[in-house]
Amino acid sequence: MNILELLDGVIRKPAATFEKIAQEKPMGWALAVFSVSVLLGLVSTDYSELQEYIPLPASMAILQFIFSLVFLFIITGLLHLLSRIFKGSGDYRGLFSTLGFAQFPGFLVPIAQVIKGIGGTAGSILGNIISFGLSIWVLVLYVIAFRESHKITTGASILTYLLVLVVITVVVLIGVLILAFGLRGFLLGYASYS
Amino acid sequence: MKSYRWLVIAILAVALLSAIFLLIKPGGLSTPVARGERVVVIYLSGSIDEGAGGIGFGQNITPRYVEQQLEKAAKDKSIKAVVLRVNSPGGSVAASQQIASYVEEFPKPLVVSMGDMAASGGYYISAPARGIVAQPGTLTGSIGVISQVMDLEGLYEKLGIKIETIKSGRHKDMLSREMTPEERELMQALSDELYEQFVSDVADGRKLDMEAVRDLATGQVYTGTQALELGLVDRLGGIDEAVKWAGEMAGVKDPERYEFSPPSFWEQLTGLGVGAIRLAERANTPPEVQLLDYLQQRFNRGPRLILE
Numbered sequence: 001m002n003i004l005e006l007l008d009g010v011i012r013k014p015a016a017t018f019e020k021i022a023q024e025k026p027m028g029w030a031l032a033v034f035s036v037s038v039l040l041g042l043v044s045t046d047y048s049e050l051q052e053y054i055p056l057p058a059s060m061a062i063l064q065f066i067f068s069l070v071f072l073f074i075i076t077g078l079l080h081l082l083s084r085i086f087k088g089s090g091d092y093r094g095l096f097s098t099l100g101f102a103q104f105p106g107f108l109v110p111i112a113q114v115i116k117g118i119g120g121t122a123g124s125i126l127g128n129i130i131s132f133g134l135s136i137w138v139l140v141l142y143v144i145a146f147r148e149s150h151k152i153t154t155g156a157s158i159l160t161y162l163l164v165l166v167v168i169t170v171v172v173l174i175g176v177l178i179l180a181f182g183l184r185g186f187l188l189g190y191a192s193y194s
Numbered sequence: 195m196k197s198y199r200w201l202v203i204a205i206l207a208v209a210l211l212s213a214i215f216l217l218i219k220p221g222g223l224s225t226p227v228a229r230g231e232r233v234v235v236i237y238l239s240g241s242i243d244e245g246a247g248g249i250g251f252g253q254n255i256t257p258r259y260v261e262q263q264l265e266k267a268a269k270d271k272s273i274k275a276v277v278l279r280v281n282s283p284g285g286s287v288a289a290s291q292q293i294a295s296y297v298e299e300f301p302k303p304l305v306v307s308m309g310d311m312a313a314s315g316g317y318y319i320s321a322p323a324r325g326i327v328a329q330p331g332t333l334t335g336s337i338g339v340i341s342q343v344m345d346l347e348g349l350y351e352k353l354g355i356k357i358e359t360i361k362s363g364r365h366k367d368m369l370s371r372e373m374t375p376e377e378r379e380l381m382q383a384l385s386d387e388l389y390e391q392f393v394s395d396v397a398d399g400r401k402l403d404m405e406a407v408r409d410l411a412t413g414q415v416y417t418g419t420q421a422l423e424l425g426l427v428d429r430l431g432g433i434d435e436a437v438k439w440a441g442e443m444a445g446v447k448d449p450e451r452y453e454f455s456p457p458s459f460w461e462q463l464t465g466l467g468v469g470a471i472r473l474a475e476r477a478n479t480p481p482e483v484q485l486l487d488y489l490q491q492r493f494n495r496g497p498r499l500i501l502e
Contacts, residue, residue: 008198040209
């Protein structure tokens with residue numbers, strides 16, 4: 001299947017297409033689809049409110065882009081590890097490829113943003129509804145992508161995502177605590193020398 | 195499975211067009227559509243310099259930036275008048291004169307609202323406005339010209355730097371060594387001529403007598419209250435007062451205060467490129483060279499209209 005057929009499949013027959021993607025593992029294309037989707041989302045973001053705090057607000061977009069790519073690699077790894085609980089049978093490369101393609105509806109975000117901007121109040125409402133719809137669509141595709149890649153049930157797929165959320169929250173909390181205590185120790189140490 | 199390639203191609207094409215539109219549209223889509231009668235407030239903060247006129251770290255007031263903003267205001271039919279919010283200690287002579295000419299030639303009513311400081315070059319660019327509103331505590335005036343030349347020979351010696359000068363034209367290096375009495379006179383004459391231009395332009399802009407301006411153009415700094423008494427400004431007040439007055443000049447009873455949207459996403463990103471290159475260049479420069487660069491830029495730069 002070529003790239004256009006794969007993208008068409010993601011829209012119309014996601015389950016069958018993700019199964020195919022998990023077998024073929026087109027990681028390069030998956031990374032490209034994910035990257036373009038993230039970039040289009042960033043272009044559609046209004047950074048002007050940040051202008052008061054940083055000289056070039058759009059520079060945040062570069063950090064966000066890099067962070068999104070790193071996050072994709074991490075989340076794929078976490079899902080892959082946690083899938084063992086539900087006896088998932090797929091591999092990392094297949095899962096990475098399906099997750100990359102699951103981001104495809106993100107291509108439509110700029111369209112929703114344009115509708116929001118030029119359509120007055122009605123356009124704004126419609127644009128927000130489309131944006132919300134796209135978010136739900138991507139979430140559903142993520143669940144299907146993981147399910148098809150690792151041959152698990154829909155419930156197990158959703159549960160694994162929730163587990164990933166818990167793991168990330170715990171890791172972030174531990175990081176914040178380490179930082180806070182480290183900073184406190186540093187400040188106390190600093191004070192004792194003064 | 196029957197393939198609908200056209201559907202994917204259509205999605206890709208519309209997404210791309212939408213993204214291009216969002217990239218080049220200033221301020222994204224947050225900018226409201228032009229309606230009503232508005233007075234735009236344009237902020238001019240920092241020292242006045244030729245610069246690149248782009249967006250980057252350490253923004254200055256550049257002629258290019260002022261020209262772009264005023265052009266935008268002139269073209270927009272919903273904008274009836276302009277308020278320039280000036281907050282500047284001054285800067286280079288030619289850049290100040292260029293900006294002053296844009297202010298003078300601007301076709302719609304233009305009022306200057308002075309911030310903390312509109313001194314020297316900051317006053318130069320304000321003088322041709324149809325009206326000037328200052329805060330009582332604004333520092334303004336400082337009408338005069340300054341040139342500072344630093345003899346760095348001692349520092350070069352300490353750093354072990356020897357400079358050999360090959361010149362054609364006997365005064366070519368006069369700003370990088372101790373000046374001769376003749377050169378000092380040349381510089382004084384240059385400074386005096388620029389001073390006369392400054393005084394003349396202020397007199398023209400403020401419709402004041404040349405002698406009266408010369409009397410107060412001692413380089414002295416005045417508060418907004420003092421400047422009002424001397425005729426250097428017209429009213430005391432803040433931006434709202436300036437907007438109201440500019441609206442009155444344009445025959446608008448209740449003008450809507452407006453500000454131009456921030457630069458587009460693309461402008462912000464390209465601005466980042468310039469800033470990042472400057473930062474990288476600076477990071478790779480040894481500290482002693484940075485110090486010399488700073489001293490040379492700070493002092494050996496010819497006449498300036500700046501509050502020192």
